[in-house]
Amino acid sequence: MYAGFDCSSKAIHCVLIDDNEMIIEQIKFSSVHKDFEFRFYEILDKFHDHLSIINMNMAAIESAIYIQNAKATIAIASIVAGVKYGLHRLGISFAAVDNNTWKRQVIGKGNAKKADIMAFAVAKWGEVFPEQDYADAACIALWRKKYG
DSSP states (O other), X not given: OEEEEEEOSSEEEEEEEOTTOXXXXXXXXEOOOSSHHHHHHHHHXXXXXXXXXXXXXXXXXXXXXXXXSHHHHHHHHHHHHHHHHHHHHTTOEEEEXXXXXXXXXXXXXXXXXXXXXXXXXXXXHOSOOXXXXXXXXXXXXXXXXXXX
16 A cells, blocks of 8 residues: 655645555544644644554655745644654655655646646546545655655
8 A cells, every 4th residue: 555645734635545556545634723833733643643553555745845934834844744753653664755756757747736636636536536635645645656
């Protein structure tokens, strides 16, 4: 099983695909707290509590991206670091991948927009994505399987 993780300051989206590139599961770890400090711990607590029962051999996580707002950049980087640490603690092989890299290798366009990613994901897997971030996570998992 291959897991793809797409992180934001509000949630961790995870999609698992099998050797045949079929989607097995979509999981979201989130919090409704407005204050990032509370949200950060709740998101990562949920993630870490569930992590040991997620059936995966390899994972990929989108590297933190620079956003013009320093506070948002730090928040996303913190969530990404928490996911990396959780995977490390369980001995799960993972790779961090820049968003331009997985987009170029999976979608065929390094500067692919949300609509491009969703169009690719729906063409490959069907109308199974309740949120854009799941489509991103599925493509990140596919990147791990094919290129990571």
